[in-house]
Amino acid sequence: MKKFLALALATSMSVSMLAGCGSSGSNGGTPSASDAPANSGAPAASSGIQIAKEDLKVGLVLPGSINDQGWSTSAYMGLQAIEEDYGCETKYMENVTVASYEEAFRSLASAGYNVIFGHGSEFFDAAEIVGAEFPDVAFVVTSTDRYAEPNVASLNTLPTEMGYVGGVGAALASKTGTVGAIGGSSLVSIVGAVNAFSAGAIATNPDIKVLTNMTGDDFDAAKCKEVAQAMIDKGADVIFYDADAAGLGALEACKENGVLAIPAIADASELAPDTVLMSACNAIGKAMDAVVGYVVDGSFNGQFYPMGCDTGCVFYTTNEKVWDANMTDEAKAQVESVYQQLANKEIDVDAAIATVPDSIKVN
């Protein structure tokens, strides 16, 4: 009897963990027209997948927590916007581990979800396998350029363009001539953003010293803070970070030492009004919304949808007070001009990254 009670209690504790998987029910809100960004390279042939607005059910599989203040949060917000824009049923699954990707996709597809997002390049293999099993379901994998016709598309809100803008801003704001960039887990998108940061900084000021590091995860804020502190001790006076919740640790180090911060993914000016110089943002939600639009209008295809500065899915925001105090008018104009050049595809970011010295590059 004692053993049984113990087992029952232990089981009920473990079950509480499952509460993390949530679902937001269908909402009959007024479907407003989605402001779909202009897509570069619109598909010629359609996949044959066209889903009427009222039949739409959108699923999202996330590698992290919906509350990571970065990567997964931004996609979760996108899902909420989709629910509002299309009045459709949505469901998310969070903290899904690699071993469960296929199962997550399969369970969503079996439950009738017909547009399913996997948020991160690491989802591609699973999407390809499950995509073949469910040819009527549109699968979309983010932050990769790999796709599988006819129904597995990839969507990338070019993190390299995001990092590049940040690098330019950092190089212009730095007085010590040393800047730092911290990435969290070694994912393609984060590695790309950090390397593009270095490229942007070096392109702006060839003499700049760039310190870079991947900390290895996205939740150890204390470690991220120490890494930022070590960079600041080495003279860095602007720190760029792309590490979700752990990045907030880097922000604290910047605050305590009075150096400038450039957060990635989402605007963080409110978190540290005296510290954030600018935010290099990535509107994955807007891009997801656009792809759902393609599914509704029948133009969706298993192809690569790159969405960068040209679509407004990558942009930067400035924190006026700090921005004005640290940037000359020419510097401000230069950041804006780089942004325009990126939007016009006049800067080859990948080529710029290739010129970054190996000692600075992360992988």
Added chain:
Amino acid sequence: MEAIIDFINTDIRMMMPMLIAAMGLVYGERAGILNIGAEGIMLIGAFAGYTGAVFSGSPWIGILAAMLSGGLVGVLFAFLVITLQADQTVVGAALNIFGLGLSTTLNRVVFGVNSNMPQARSFSTLHIPVLSDIPVLGTLFFKYNILAYLAVILLIILHIILFRTKLGLKIRAVGENPRACDTLGINVYRVRYGAVIFSTMLCGIAGAYLSIAQLSMFAENMVAGRGYIALSAVVFGKYSPLGTLVAGLVFGGGQALQAKMAAMQTNFPDELLQAIPYLLTIFALVGVVGKSVSPAAETVPYDKD
């Protein structure tokens, strides 16, 4: 020279949460209870500490909240493994999952999802007049927050209690031979309950150290494996509080090395840097320290009848 002092500063900062948890765990393990749920309890403590500090405006209230929440989980754990004699490893593992789930869920209930979480009032670095201004020694020893000093004082007291007092003898005896203790009139259950609840209280404080002393924020899963490293620190430290200090310095050193090397811009691969703390842990445990003997009755439930 400055680099070395810097390194030691970082080492000590990184060590603290592991050390606080480890010196508590020593007591539990000495009494015969292995609590591998330390990680989960630290997470609950980190959240309770942050929440307490945010709503009261005082980090001390945060520490109190963390201590109480840790103790509460300790009561539950003790009831399961001591009274109900459930398997300590299984319940401990469940506690880790429980801690992650509970702290995550409560965080979303209290502070919402994707909201700008308020910054907690945290313990700031103490500037002690005169002492902090001594060159070298001042920066080396007097540049921490108040909790760090209290932890070291507590560590010494705990060491003395465990090895120099009757209470310590009782705790150690219960972990070695509970049957003999029972025949001598020692209430094995009571001693074990006490030791376990005390150790989980310290685990709670260790979590709060992360959220409101080292940082002033809470992030889901922010303990990031420190609970497990604390468990190995107990073994590495040969089940003595002072031993965990040595272990803490070594493991903290691994983390400090990662941070410092990151800023040096060598060609050293980041992956290897990330692995340093864990490699050190493994090397330490495979016998660099010599034989570390666990208490004889550890993980063995005691049945009076």
